Amino acid sequence: xxxNIEFQAIGTIYTPFKNKNGMPIQPPGAKGAKGKxxxxxxxxxxxxxxxxxxxxxxxxxxxxxxxxxxxxxPFLEDNVHGVFAVRxxxxxxxxxxxxxxxxxxxxxxxxxxxxxxxxxTPLLDIKPYIPDFDAYPDAVAGWxxxxxxxxxxxxxxxxxx
Amino acid sequence: xxxNIEFQAIGTIYTPFKNKNGMPIQPPGAKGAKGKxxxxxxxxxxxxxxxxxxxxxxxxxxxxxxxxxxxxxPFLEDNVHGVFAVRxxxxxxxxxxxxxxxxxxxxxxxxxxxxxxxxxTPLLDIKPYIPDFDAYPDAVAGWxxxxxxxxxxxxxxxxxx
Numbered sequence: 001x002x003x004n005i006e007f008q009a010i011g012t013i014y015t016p017f018k019n020k021n022g023m024p025i026q027p028p029g030a031k032g033a034k035g036k037x038x039x040x041x042x043x044x045x046x047x048x049x050x051x052x053x054x055x056x057x058x059x060x061x062x063x064x065x066x067x068x069x070x071x072x073x074p075f076l077e078d079n080v081h082g083v084f085a086v087r088x089x090x091x092x093x094x095x096x097x098x099x100x101x102x103x104x105x106x107x108x109x110x111x112x113x114x115x116x117x118x119x120x121t122p123l124l125d126i127k128p129y130i131p132d133f134d135a136y137p138d139a140v141a142g143w144x145x146x147x148x149x150x151x152x153x154x155x156x157x158x159x160x161x
Numbered sequence: 162x163x164x165n166i167e168f169q170a171i172g173t174i175y176t177p178f179k180n181k182n183g184m185p186i187q188p189p190g191a192k193g194a195k196g197k198x199x200x201x202x203x204x205x206x207x208x209x210x211x212x213x214x215x216x217x218x219x220x221x222x223x224x225x226x227x228x229x230x231x232x233x234x235p236f237l238e239d240n241v242h243g244v245f246a247v248r249x250x251x252x253x254x255x256x257x258x259x260x261x262x263x264x265x266x267x268x269x270x271x272x273x274x275x276x277x278x279x280x281x282t283p284l285l286d287i288k289p290y291i292p293d294f295d296a297y298p299d300a301v302a303g304w305x306x307x308x309x310x311x312x313x314x315x316x317x318x319x320x321x322x
Contacts, residue, residue, distance in 0.1 A: 005222055005283070007166045007254040039245075043253060046231040048243035052303025056245075059220070059256055061166055070207040082209035084200075084217075084287040087294070092204060093168040093285045095220055095256070099295060122166070124254045126245040130305050133248070134260060135298040141291045142213025148293055 009122035011039035011108075013060060015115045020064070024116045035100070035115030037123060044108035047126075055129035056102050056110070061122040062094035076147045085142060096121070099129055170283035172200035172269075174221060176276045181225070185277045196261070196276030198284060205269035208287075216290035217263050217273070222283040223255035237308045246303060257282070260290055 015035040017023040024033070037058070039047065050056065068090040071080045083091055101113040110126075141148070176196040178184040185194070198219070200208065211217065229251040232241045244252055262274040271287075302309070 003169070005168045005170065005285070007168065007256070008164070009166065010253050043231065043245075046244040046246075046253070048232055048241070048246060049304055050243060050246040052301070053246065053305075054301035055297050057258065059254075059258070070204065071209055080209070082211055083207040084204075085207075085209060085211040085214065085289050087288055087291070091286060092171050092207070093220075095168070095286050097218065097220070097258075097288060099297065124166070125252060125256050127248055127258060128246050128303060128305065129297060129300050130248070130302045131298050131300050132302070132305075132309055135296045135300065136216050136260065136290060137292050137296040137298050139290050139292050139296065140213070140215035141293070142289060143210055144214075144289065144291050144293075 007124055009061070009124065010043050011037055011123040013037050013058065013115065013117050013121040013123050015117050015119045017117070018119050020118065023118065031114050033114055035112045035117065037110040037112060037126070039108040039110070039123070041108050047105060047108065047110070050102065050110070050126070050128065051105050053102055053128045055099055056112070057127040057129050057134070058098045058100060058117070058123065059125040059127070060096045060117065061124060062089035062091070062096045063122055064118060065089040065094045068092055068094070077143065079143065081143055095124065168285055170222070170285065171204050172198055172284040174198050174219065174276065174278050174282040174284050176278050176280045178278070179280050181279065184279065192275050194275055196273045196278065198271040198273060198287070200269040200271070200284070202269050208266060208269065208271070211263065211271070211287070211289065212266050214263055214289045216260055217271070218288040218290050218295070219259045219261060219278070219284065220286040220288070221257045221278065222285060223250035223252070223257050224283055225279060226250040226255045229253055229255070238304065240304065242304055256285065
């Protein structure tokens with residue numbers, strides 16, 4: 001029953017990060033960076049009223065990640081964790097998820113703040129961030145919780161190249 | 162350049178919601194419901210240490226959504242909004258996103274609380290929910306903000322059938 005599921009990019013994400021080396025590993029670490037989403041013009045009408053949201057959820061393709069391992073050593077850690085307990089790009093289905101600040105819209109272009117995303121990344125979906133559904137500030141973050149705050153300084157290295 | 166992007170299901174989500182009619186439209190509205198994720202056994206090792214997280218992000222296929230419109234009337238609203246400013250299932254790439262509470266794990270099975278997901282839904286990815294990256298309780302939710310809290314009571318109707 002492992003049928004293929006087919007998607008197509010709906011646009012492209014542009015950021016200052018041309019290489020995996022030195023890029024921020026999450027939006028808090030990308031502070032100050034500016035990015036741009038260019039939705040293919042045929043989808044522009046789908047952006048109506050997105051300007052009202054301060055944050056948007058981006059789903060995109062980790063198109064420079066080849067293959068995956070079921071257990072990995074994430075940044076900040078020397079212990080091995082399951083791929084579904086980490087946010088690393090090498091995954092069975094390499095779908096990336098980032099929550100970014102929406103600065104403004106110009107027709108089919110969205111200007112975003114703090115994208116922790118490589119330049120020229122294929123966009124799969126945009127969803128509005130709704131705190132009622134998406135904000136769980138008291139959620140317990142397993143192995144990650146002892147590193148809380150550290151990703152702000154931490155940059156990527158070669159381990160996912 | 163619209164090349165196909167191919168994914169495969171990594172498991173199946175089971176919930177009490179057999180039909181679109183009457184199902185909750187977001188996790189807060191599914192309160193009390195129990196669900197189960199059965200990861201295909203070959204991916205079970207990827208779950209190591211997921212038990213430490215109270216919440217997980219599920220990416221799944223809206224496999225009972227055919228086609229899409231770029232502008233839609235969401236639940237709770239009589240106004241039309243762009244598909245990227247709503248969470249409706251009919252989207253150019255029908256990828257669903259839900260943040261659910263993780264109750265416990267038994268090998269390749271995850272028991273989850275409050276799934277706002279149809280029974281027998283193909284799972285694409287699981288990511289750990291990390292408040293440092295994902296919780297923005299003060300985010301501004303555009304047209305949705307005037308309905309804050311209402312989805313707790315609201316159930317689906319036929320508009321996405």
